[in-house]
Amino acid sequence: MALGVNQDQTRAVMTIQAASPLPRLAALSTAVPPCKLAQADIRTWARTQFQGRVRDIDRMLPAFDNAGIDTRYSCMPLDWFSKPRGWAEKNARYLEHAVDLLTEAAENCLAQAGITAEEVDALVTVSTTGIATPSLDARLFDRLPFRAETTRLPIFGLGCAGGVNGLARAAEIAQARPGARVLFLVVELCGLTFRGADLSKSNVIATALFGDGAAAALITTDGPGPRIARSGEHTWPKSLGVMGWTVEEDGLGVVFSRDIPNLVETELPAVLQHYLAQDNLGLSHIDAFVAHPGGEKVITALETVFGKPAGGLHHCRSVLRDFGNMSAATVLFVLRRTMDAGFGHTPGKRALMSALGPGFTAGFLTLETV
Numbered sequence: 388m389a390l391g392v393n394q395d396q397t398r399a400v401m402t403i404q405a406a407s408p409l410p411r412l413a414a415l416s417t418a419v420p421p422c423k424l425a426q427a428d429i430r431t432w433a434r435t436q437f438q439g440r441v442r443d444i445d446r447m448l449p450a451f452d453n454a455g456i457d458t459r460y461s462c463m464p465l466d467w468f469s470k471p472r473g474w475a476e477k478n479a480r481y482l483e484h485a486v487d488l489l490t491e492a493a494e495n496c497l498a499q500a501g502i503t504a505e506e507v508d509a510l511v512t513v514s515t516t517g518i519a520t521p522s523l524d525a526r527l528f529d530r531l532p533f534r535a536e537t538t539r540l541p542i543f544g545l546g547c548a549g550g551v552n553g554l555a556r557a558a559e560i561a562q563a564r565p566g567a568r569v570l571f572l573v574v575e576l577c578g579l580t581f582r583g584a585d586l587s588k589s590n591v592i593a594t595a596l597f598g599d600g601a602a603a604a605l606i607t608t609d610g611p612g613p614r615i616a617r618s619g620e621h622t623w624p625k626s627l628g629v630m631g632w633t634v635e636e637d638g639l640g641v642v643f644s645r646d647i648p649n650l651v652e653t654e655l656p657a658v659l660q661h662y663l664a665q666d667n668l669g670l671s672h673i674d675a676f677v678a679h680p681g682g683e684k685v686i687t688a689l690e691t692v693f694g695k696p697a698g699g700l701h702h703c704r705s706v707l708r709d710f711g712n713m714s715a716a717t718v719l720f721v722l723r724r725t726m727d728a729g730f731g732h733t734p735g736k737r738a739l740m741s742a743l744g745p746g747f748t749a750g751f752l753t754l755e756t757v
Contacts, residue, residue: 408608410561410569410615412754416495417720418488418601419460419710420576426456426595426711432465433594441586451595455683455704459598459711461578462488468581474638477579481517482526485574488601489523490530493572496603500568500610504531508567509538509560513553513715515546515632515745516575516639524572546630547679548744549573549715551752554604555618558752561606574601575714580632580639589643596682598711602719613731613738613754617666621658626747647681647743651688655749659692659741662751670694672737675730677754679718679742680707689741702728718742731756 430451437444462484489512497504510533512524519526522541527533540560545552550573557571577597582590606615629647633640644650663669676693680686680703690699698704702724710720718740730738733756740752 408562408565410558410606410608411610411612412604412615413607413610413612414496414499414605415719415723415726416492416499416603417716417723418492418495420462420484420488420599422461422464424459424461424465426451426454426458428465429459429594432469433591436469436583437586437591441591444591447588447591450592453683454595454711455686455707456596456711457708459578460600462576462599463578468578468583471583471637474636477638478517481576481579482519484576484599485514485517485519485523485601486526486530488599489527489572489574489603492574492601492603493527493531493570496570496605500605502568502605504533506568507533507537507570508564509540509557509569511540511542511553511557511560511569511571513542513545513549513571513573514575515544515549515714516577516580518543523574544745545715545748546744547681547712547714547717548742548746548748548750549575550602550679550718551618551740551742551750552620552744552748553715554606554615554719554740555620555750555752557604557606558615558618561608565608567607569606571604571606572601573603573715573719575599575716577712577714580641582635582637582640584637585635585640589641593641593643596712598713600710600713600716600720602716602723604719613756615752616755617751617753619662619665619751620748621662622746622748623654627745629745629747630743631745648684648688650747651685651743652691655692655743658749659751663739666753668737673739674736675725675738676700676703677718677722677725677738677740678703680704680721681712681743683707715742715744
């Protein structure tokens with residue numbers, strides 16, 4: 388698939404942060420559900436599920452070995468997925484476990500920041516793996532003592548780009564309301580989207596990649612932490628078939644183009660260059676690349692785009708290895724490891740966050756230490 392991108396043909400959104408005050412990343416936490424699954428066990432289970440129904444399943448199984456994943460986490464044990472589950476049952480589990488994980492992530496994040504839920508002024512909540520009305524943030528009011536007037540912004544449909552673009556929306560609210568404390572929340576329970584009746588190659592690949600996870604970040608103009616200097620988006624036209632969901636009787640059906648790694652290498656460089664040029668920056672000015680891993684082939688393509696050697700995106704690879712692809716939450720896990728490795732402690736450093744999601748959309752966010 389060739390998108391044929393140039394500046395005249397592309398719909399792009401660039402968000403330019405004002406000089407002052409800039410929002411800061413004051414705290415960041417992650418959370419995973421209790422069921423830890425080994426990739427080797429999932430491979431064996433998948434072979435049993437698809438054997439005799441998917442042609443050439445043995446030729447597809449190496450996808451599990453080559454995914455760069457050792458373990459993943461799931462809100463449900465592996466044998467739960469062996470029986471047919473309807474959309475209503477899957478979404479009920481989504482509501483239950485998504486709120487549990489968000490509660491854990493939020494509590495840990497607030498504890499890091501040294502504030503209570505009563506001191507939060509706004510909630511921005513991202514998720515695309517289930518439906519919630521009332522939204523997930525509204526359900527959190529029964530778990531945590533947020534003030535009744537707390538602003539809420541639930542966001543659905545960003546997919547894997549949600550970690551970056553959702554964080555950008557939280558930063559925009561914080562900047563528009565100096566001193567406000569904005570709690571950004573993201574949860575994705577990708578495993579619940581497994582559909583045993585879907586015999587497509589995309590579904591088999593998704594079974595080899597996706598896991599469950601959540602993250603929380605506190606954004607405010609008042610406080611410590613790296614500042615969010617800029618964010619931006621770029622949406623390619625006529626690209627709706629690259630990734631997303633279809634709605635089926637038994638749940639959400641994965642749309643996952645095999646052309647994604649090639650699109651990363653061919654279409655992303657010009658878009659990234661344009662984003663960085665808004666601040667007169669180039670790749671040489673970036674000290675840390677915090678990218679949504681996607682999968683092993685996507686990471687390899689990103690290393691080419693970023694001018695890194697093979698294996699250079701080691702935090703991306705280690706998160707993929709330990710957690711799989713958790714859609715929007717994954718990039719926050721990469722950011723957590725980047726922070727733990729020292730980013731944020733040395734002034735004058737710059738990190739670029741990036742993710743690709745349905746649309747087909749690229750999201751960027753620039754962090755700077757001071």
